[in-house]
Structure formats: C-alpha cells, structure tokens
Amino acid sequence: MSWSTPEDAMPWVGLYVAIASLVCIIAMAADALHGIWRWKLWFPNKYFTLNAVSLSLIAIAMKLPVDLNSNDDSESNVDLAKLVSIIFLFTMLANILPSLGLMNDKELLVNMVALCILIITINVNLWIQAVALIGYPDPVILFMLIFPLLFVLSVALTVPASRRNLEHQYMELHALTSNSQDIHFSFKEFTRKVKKYWMMAETGNPQFALACSQVSSVFGFSLLKRLTFNRSDSEINVRAEMKEYTTYVLQIQDDAKLSKRILRNTLNSITRFLQVSEKKRPRNLIKLLRSSKGFNGVIDFDDERVPPLISEVIHNSWSLVVVTLTAIAIALPSLSDDRIKQLLLSVNEGLYFVRHVEECLNNEGESLVHSRKASRRVGIEVEVYRKWLQIDLQKMARKGKTSKEIFQWLGDEAVEIVKRFTNYKNASLDHSLHNFIAANTMYRISQTIHFHYNNDKYWPTDKEVIVHVTTLIADIFLACFTNLPRVITLKCHHDALEKRQDSIRTAAEILGKSKKVLKILKVCQLPNLDIDSMAYLDKWHALSKKDISNISTFAYSGELLMVTIM
Incomplete structure (x- = not known):
C-alpha cells in the first residue's frame, strides 16, 4: 500500500468514519430492541450512553463537518455529506441524552464539558467554512448549529434537581408501601406490591423522566425514542388498575401529567412480564x-x-x-x-x-x-x-x-x-x-x-x-x-437508583415462578x-x-x- 498524495488515503479515512458511525448505529439499534423487548414506549440507554467511548465515536463520525478542506470538483457531494452528518449528530444526541439521568453530579459535569467542547468544535469549524464560502453565516444555519448546544445544556441543568425530586418522592412512597412485616403467601397481594414498585421504579427513572419531558419533545426526541405497540384494551379491569396505580406514578412537575397511553403501557408491561414468569413455573x-x-x-x-x-x-x-x-x-x-x-x-x-x-x-x-x-x-x-x-x-x-x-x-x-x-x-x-x-x-x-x-x-x-x-x-x-415473601419484598426495592429496575424485575420473576409454591405454603x-x-x-x-x-x-x-x- 503506497500513497503519493493525501487524497489517496481519503477512502481509508472514509472507511474509518463509516465504521465509527456504524458502531453508533448498532448501539442505538440495540437500545431500541432492548426497549421493545421490555415492552417500553421509550428506549432506555443501556448500550449507547454518554461516556469517553461514545464521545470518541461521535468525534470520529463527525470527521466531515469538522474538515476544513474540500475538493472543489465534488463540492455539492461534500456539502450533502456534511448535512447528513449534522442530521446524524442530532439523532445521536437525541438517543444519548437520557443517559444523563443516571449520572451523579461529578460524572454529569465531566461528560457535559467534554460533549460541549465537541459540539463547539464542530460549530466553529462549520462557521469558518460558511464564512469562507459565502462571506457570512446564514442565520438559519447559525441557529441550527447553536440549538444542539443550547438544548444539551438545558437538559443537563435539569438533571440534578430532577433526580433529587424523583428520589424524594420514591422514598416517601417506599416508606408507606413497606410498612407491613407480616408473613403471608397471597399471590394477589404480592402482585399488587410488585406493580406498585414497578410503577415507582419505572416512572422514577430519570431516563424515563427525560424521555417524557417537554424539553425533549421540543427537540423531537420523544418521537425518536417512543414506539407505539399494538395492544388490546380489552384487558380485565385495566381502567380500574390504572386508577389504583396512578398514585404510585412519580413526576418532576405535578401539572405535567403523563399520558394515559404511557401509563397503560407501563402497567401492561409488568402484567405481561408476570404472565411470562408464571408460564415458567417449576x-x-x-x-x-x-x-x-x-x-x-x-x-x-x-x-x-x-x-x-x-x-x-x-x-x-x-x-x-x-x-x-x-x-x-x-x-x-x-x-x-x-x-x-x-x-x-x-x-x-x-x-x-x-x-x-x-x-x-x-x-x-x-x-x-x-x-x-x-x-x-x-x-x-x-x-x-x-x-x-x-x-x-x-x-x-x-x-x-x-x-x-x-x-x-x-x-x-x-x-x-x-x-x-x-x-x-x-x-x-x-x-x-x-x-x-x-x-x-x-x-x-x-x-x-x-x-x-x-x-x-x-x-x-x-x-x-x-x-x-x-x-x-x-x-x-x-x-x-x-422466606420467599421477604425476598420478594426486599427485591422490590433497591437503594441504588441505577439498579432499581433490574431489582423489581427480579422480584416479579420470582413471584411469577413461585405462584404455585406460595399456594402450597398457604396450607x-x-x-x-x-x-x-x-x-x-x-x-x-x-x-x-x-x-x-x-x-x-x-x-x-x-x-x-x-x-x-x-
């Protein structure tokens, strides 16, 4: 392999950029499939999260927008590629920002500084290119370039307060729900308890709060992050259940009520999971x-x-x-x-x-x-x-x-x-x-x-x-x-917010599988x-x-x- 000019290496640079972009797409697709697998109307960040690796991949994928050199013979193709890259950047930001919800203050500060530096670098390079080509930046283009930075900062600033608010609501409800210490083997009672904690853990997840927030909807990220499932509304007592468990829904703002569609799906997801677990009975x-x-x-x-x-x-x-x-x-x-x-x-x-x-x-x-x-x-x-x-x-x-x-x-x-x-x-x-x-x-x-x-x-x-x-x-x-009643009760709650959803899923799985065991223990x-x-x-x-x-x-x-x- 021999390169006589820098242009000879460009196909390999393009391949490098394409691989980085493909890795980002695969990670986002994996999050989407994970959300669908768990019957969610939104896609939680499990694989594509904001960290040093993802920031490096985004920086590589944005090679074209930050490249100040372009070939005059193919200027229209280069501009199109840069436009596509900017749209891809918006898409990645929309998919990665919910991961801010599970970061502590130090992690949030470090990652946001790094992300802002990356976005500012991309903006500065695009402004330079715009000035060099037409003498002044187009106002619309200028706003489009500044908007991601403003949006990212506006979301990040709400995260610490939102986490504290949701955690305070969760702990208050947890104190009310976990009062009873009596041993009983009622499957129905434990089903109600699991559903209560499921609603608390799901809606108390800062990722969920960000995905459903009005700020996110402005960016169009709720459209990217939500999915409509084909479901049957003929489930027995679904309306009564929604009314019963709405009390255990956590919200950042009292006046911003979650839609009935989201609440119904959240409740249906735990119902389906329990039914699947019951079929795995021992x-x-x-x-x-x-x-x-x-x-x-x-x-x-x-x-x-x-x-x-x-x-x-x-x-x-x-x-x-x-x-x-x-x-x-x-x-x-x-x-x-x-x-x-x-x-x-x-x-x-x-x-x-x-x-x-x-x-x-x-x-x-x-x-x-x-x-x-x-x-x-x-x-x-x-x-x-x-x-x-x-x-x-x-x-x-x-x-x-x-x-x-x-x-x-x-x-x-x-x-x-x-x-x-x-x-x-x-x-x-x-x-x-x-x-x-x-x-x-x-x-x-x-x-x-x-x-x-x-x-x-x-x-x-x-x-x-x-x-x-x-x-x-x-x-x-x-x-x-x-001891299973105590285990199920303990698994319903976890002190660590990031482990809370997995813990309640474990409680639901144990409950579903042990349904007939609990019936035997009743006698x-x-x-x-x-x-x-x-x-x-x-x-x-x-x-x-x-x-x-x-x-x-x-x-x-x-x-x-x-x-x-x-």
Whole structure:
C-alpha cells in the first residue's frame, strides 16, 4: 500500500468514519430492541450512553463537518455529506441524552464539558467554512448549529434537581408501601406490591423522566425514542388498575401529567412480564414438594448423636444440604436414570429460589459464605458429571453394593477428605476449604441416615430409603421457601437508583415462578420462629419435634395429591 498524495488515503479515512458511525448505529439499534423487548414506549440507554467511548465515536463520525478542506470538483457531494452528518449528530444526541439521568453530579459535569467542547468544535469549524464560502453565516444555519448546544445544556441543568425530586418522592412512597412485616403467601397481594414498585421504579427513572419531558419533545426526541405497540384494551379491569396505580406514578412537575397511553403501557408491561414468569413455573419442583409432609426434614437431616469429626462449628446453608442430599440420592441403588434426571431438574428449579433466599437473607457470617460457595462447586459437579468431589457417585451401585454399604462408603470418603484438610490446614487453598466444608456436611448427613436406619430392626428397602432422602429434600426446600415473601419484598426495592429496575424485575420473576409454591405454603402451619430466624437452616434445626407441625397431605387446587417416587 503506497500513497503519493493525501487524497489517496481519503477512502481509508472514509472507511474509518463509516465504521465509527456504524458502531453508533448498532448501539442505538440495540437500545431500541432492548426497549421493545421490555415492552417500553421509550428506549432506555443501556448500550449507547454518554461516556469517553461514545464521545470518541461521535468525534470520529463527525470527521466531515469538522474538515476544513474540500475538493472543489465534488463540492455539492461534500456539502450533502456534511448535512447528513449534522442530521446524524442530532439523532445521536437525541438517543444519548437520557443517559444523563443516571449520572451523579461529578460524572454529569465531566461528560457535559467534554460533549460541549465537541459540539463547539464542530460549530466553529462549520462557521469558518460558511464564512469562507459565502462571506457570512446564514442565520438559519447559525441557529441550527447553536440549538444542539443550547438544548444539551438545558437538559443537563435539569438533571440534578430532577433526580433529587424523583428520589424524594420514591422514598416517601417506599416508606408507606413497606410498612407491613407480616408473613403471608397471597399471590394477589404480592402482585399488587410488585406493580406498585414497578410503577415507582419505572416512572422514577430519570431516563424515563427525560424521555417524557417537554424539553425533549421540543427537540423531537420523544418521537425518536417512543414506539407505539399494538395492544388490546380489552384487558380485565385495566381502567380500574390504572386508577389504583396512578398514585404510585412519580413526576418532576405535578401539572405535567403523563399520558394515559404511557401509563397503560407501563402497567401492561409488568402484567405481561408476570404472565411470562408464571408460564415458567417449576413443574418438577412442584412434584417434589408434594412429597413433603411438613418441615420434619429440617430436624431429621442431622442427628447430634452422630459423633463430630471436628470441634469447629460449621453453619449449614440451605443449598449445600440440598445438594448433598441430592448426591446421596444419586449414589443409591435402584434409582433409574430417568428418575435421576427428574430429581436433578427438581433440585435445580428449587435452587433458583434458594439462591435468592441465601443472597438476600444469609449475608452475615463468613462460614455461610464459604458454605454457599461450596454448594455451587459441588452442585455443578453433581449435576453435570454425577460426581461428588471427583468421586463417581454411582460406582458402588454399579458394583451391586447395598444402600447401607453406600452410606458407609460416602461417610468414609468424607472422613478422608476432612483428615487431609486438617493435616495440611496451614497450606490450604480456598477450594480445599470448600471441599472440607462439603465433606463435613456429607459425613453428617450420610451418617445420620445410616444411624437412623441402623437402629431399626430391619434395614429398609431401597425404595423406602430413596423416599426418605427425597422427602428430606422436599421438607428443607419447603422450609426455605417460607422466606420467599421477604425476598420478594426486599427485591422490590433497591437503594441504588441505577439498579432499581433490574431489582423489581427480579422480584416479579420470582413471584411469577413461585405462584404455585406460595399456594402450597398457604396450607402450612409455620413454627414459632421470628422472621429473622426463619432465614437460617440452623435455627430451624434447633427446633424440637413438637415445634414442627406435621401435614399429612397438601390440599392443592381442590385435589388430594398423591406422590409417586419410584
């Protein structure tokens, strides 16, 4: 490649400008698709936001307007290209400005200074070109060039006050909405709560406020940023719902009411999202929960009469105990491959809720943190490879060993891992600590079941052992899920404004998926535990048998549910 004159390099410069413009277009299109995917009438900035990268791309895309040199032979083409570039600049500004809403004061100042310098540079170059060509700048052209700068500054100046105003309104409504601390499992009540917070989070988003503001509409940016959906207004009680949830709409100006079309779409978006989440209900988990007869499993999984391996106290996490019981079930003989797959599906669906419970409520204590990490490490190995700490779980079953021998084998393997860790404790790594915790849990649970059956006159059949293990899993899941109301309530709100919408979407997804789980919990009589203690498995385990109510069957959808394990 050789260039004899600067003009020879112009095609490559043009390609450079075209690539930068294409990247901007792709980012704007991605924001548009993201908005459509989430059923919005406006396009929130997720990919095309005002930052150093986007400013660099805009500067490259504006190469033609700032170029003071032009080829006289193609002057009309150059002018047309510059005009198109200016229109493209307007379009980019229209799409990028809502991102100002989520910036703090320092970020806003830095980015606005950089953007103003870029716009002023473009203006100065265009003024110089206009004076050089016709001797004076056309007033209309002059206004068109100054207008973007004035518009950008006018929007930026309103952002800090708007953010504070919206945040103040949000916190006032949050204080009124989050008063109740009672535990209940009413899907309808939680649906109303989620919709209230959805309206607060959506309309309290400064990006949304900017997109719907009158200043933005003057620039024509509301036309660029909104989309009309085909919708059916025949939804049941839609007008009544709009009237109920209008109270939770946040506005910068009291006299500037949002249109009914926007309010209806905002409400419809959460309704659709809940409906989609309901369709993702955990069918396999529901079948597993039907095998539970109460909360006895939270006591029966670990017996204090089993001698401890170590003197340290290791706190039990919901997820690690469930994963360990699942590993034990897979190791047992007479469990078909189809039943193993169904059990793994059930456990995975249950662990989705358990993870949220642990992340929201079990966030105190280093021991629980390590226990959760151990459950993730072991859980992947059990699900994908049907192994536990690199030990083939089905090895003994293939050799024809009995369930009694398998329990003893699992206990022996766990003891060896614990011994290796204690012998090299000072040189241990994180994964060794997690293995140690997982091994200690396996020892406690496997030997508890072994001790339980060894004291009986006859060792039970393989089917009875499998029923017992799966019932333990179901009982522990059920006890853990009593915390879902608190999780949903906590997920409805987030202190960080930029994370608020994602948090309420998570709450809505949990609520939709757990609809039938909440129905099952309605028939359960909760033990005498305070709301904070209910989040911890060890608190449940400390209860006595008489504190746990037995439920022989679940009344579900008006039918008596029978459970088939094998």
